[in-house]
Amino acid sequence: MAPTRVIFVCAGNTCRSPLAAALADRLIGGAGVPVVVASAGLAADAGQPAAQEAQGVARAMGLDLSTHRSRRVEELTRGHNDLWLTMTPAQAAELRARLGGDAVVEALLPFARRSGAVLPESDVVPDPLGQGPEAYAAVARTLEGALSAIASAWRRVSASDASPAQPQTKTLALPRLTGLRPTLESTALKLLEEAGELAEGIGKYRALSGERRADPPHRVMTAIGQELLDVAQTAITMMFVLEEQYGVDLQGLLHEHIRKLAAKGYLSPAGDRDTSDARQTSPIPPEAL
Secondary structure (H helix, E strand, O other), X not given: OXXXXXXXXXXXXXXXXXXXXXHHHHHHHHOOOOOEEEEEEOOOOOOXXXXXXXXXXXXXXXXXOOOOOOOEHHHOOOXXXXXXXXXXXXXXXXXXXXXXXXXXXXXXXXXXXXXOOOOXXXXXXXXXXXXXXXXXXXXXXXHXXXXXXXXXXXXXXXXXXXXXXXXXXXXXXXXXXXXXXXXXXXXXXXXXXXXXXXXXXXXXXXXXXXXXXOOOHHHHHHHHHHHHHHHHHHHHHHHHHHHHHHOOOHHHHHHHHHHHHHHOOOXXXXXXXXXXXXXXXXXXXXXXX
């Protein structure tokens, strides 16, 4: 789900973050996503115009930074659905410390990669201050690539949210396992193993194995539920492998999957279903699983 407002943050709020905000306003607004865009600086000298080189690059891209004036992050009134995007991971860490644990703060480039952007390996949008017009142009190209991917991802989510056939879901978040070095092959084999144990449990319940059922039905169903969670946990681990080792856009695949289910008639409008034990949610991003 897109935020209500996105605030781009750099150091002085005269180069990178104003460019990012201007580009986001065009790209995200052009994608039909209703998001307010702003920018600020961690160490800004309030009231300064955008750097001349930044204004020049903006003009070449059809943007206007002539009225921009710098401000510090503390000058902004915080909203409940804000997303703060910084130019470096270090800035993200500093901003989280300033804003507190409830603020949603991300470094822009890693966030954009999770939205499907193909970017240089570095997680840092370099500061072009004092390095000439080419450095500013390179920064602008990086920002444009990152923000185009974010705009596309948010447009897909908005389109899915606007669909008349929204899926009813249970929100189930499984933790990411630590201390493992999973591969595609190891997770596939583990998935088969866990699925086999699930099938064995169901077979025993239906007496397909020839064994006489002794446990009460509730206990058997609880055991089947535990086996099913083992299957789901292994599938989640495989999803991380696909995303991190092979660059698969799981968020995009999720939206395509939902559209496929709707096209086949497997999803009905939310109002047609009993919602006593389910609530509507936006699709869960892979990193939250």
